[in-house]
Amino acid sequence: MGQKGTATRARILTATQELVETGGYFSAGLNQVIAASGAPRGSLYFHFPDGKDQLVGESIRRAGQAMGDAFADLAESSASAAEFVEGVLRHLADRLEESGWQKGCPVATVALEMAGASDPLQQACSEVYTSWAAALRARLEGRPDADDLAVTILALIEGALLLAKAHRSREPLDRVTGQLRALLR
Amino acid sequence: MGQKGTATRARILTATQELVETGGYFSAGLNQVIAASGAPRGSLYFHFPDGKDQLVGESIRRAGQAMGDAFADLAESSASAAEFVEGVLRHLADRLEESGWQKGCPVATVALEMAGASDPLQQACSEVYTSWAAALRARLEGRPDADDLAVTILALIEGALLLAKAHRSREPLDRVTGQLRALLR
């Protein structure tokens, strides 16, 4: 693939990612993807011959990877597990607020929309969540209940992010942050 | 409104509720609502003259009320706050599994889809969440951090429900249940 091809492919994916994150699968209309990315319709089906599901699937995995990288950075610069999770929550709250309450979890909306409709997309979402749980778990090494705790913290983060977006306020994320220590004691 | 009219209105709402809960706003196509409820298109716009947003809005508030009632029943039959929340989690897990991983939170999908698109629907979702948080809070009376705790538990429930639907497994709900005591200590 030539350089230009790679670039437009990336531009299409980024645009899709952004639209999906804002309003889910159905808000990412192909016309909007085209408009937002500047790529023509033909390129879309050249780079993603299996159509919209492939496009959304790849963009979800890509967003999952990006979020995982952000977690890794935060993990490295945190002294404790509690500090790490607080950093994640703060990061997500900032991102959500700065985007005008648009950018919450890049996977959640599609996960809920497609859980009963598209097996490939359901699996993509499931895998992203599994990878995030593993990343959290790695920061809890040594605890006897690390697995349970990792899933619980992930649920807490996802739930708080959902409530924050629904209320258009970072209050839920802040309240949850305050309760974290009880969980990580 | 005559009896027959009231009945079809209810049938339309129930069908919408079910479709929305399964796959969100866009999965509840008006054609599917018509097919599922048996009501003709004309009746739909007779009973809901403001169109789809009114229909979905009412069905969300209705679902929120129903869930709130279920909470109230569980609250009455529980000896402690921990027992109550565990009961809620078990109830939700059963409901989700029995529906073939379709029926999670009846509000979450629309909340995420419409947070940045439709003000009336965003507000409807926000209000339902507020009412649920208040119901949880009522069961935590006396604790100094009851407000924070109620929101945290609601986030935990919503997050676990999201993960469970995404993975098509009750494992996240079960793991979270195990960690609850640490939070409610």
Place this chain on the structure above:
DNA sequence: GAAAATATGTAGACCGATCTATTTAGGAGT
């Protein structure tokens, strides 16, 4: 209390817009 008049609800054809996807032809990159 029967007939007329009005309100309530049902039924489905139809509209323009928008959706994803396909096709075909030719320009750009290397």
Place this chain on the structure above:
DNA sequence: ACTCCTAAATAGATCGGTCTACATATTTTC
């Protein structure tokens, strides 16, 4: 020169929404 990629027209399905004709209750009138 040859592949890679773009570009736009178009197909066919489905979307939410509107419209008119019809049926069924419910009230009014005499």
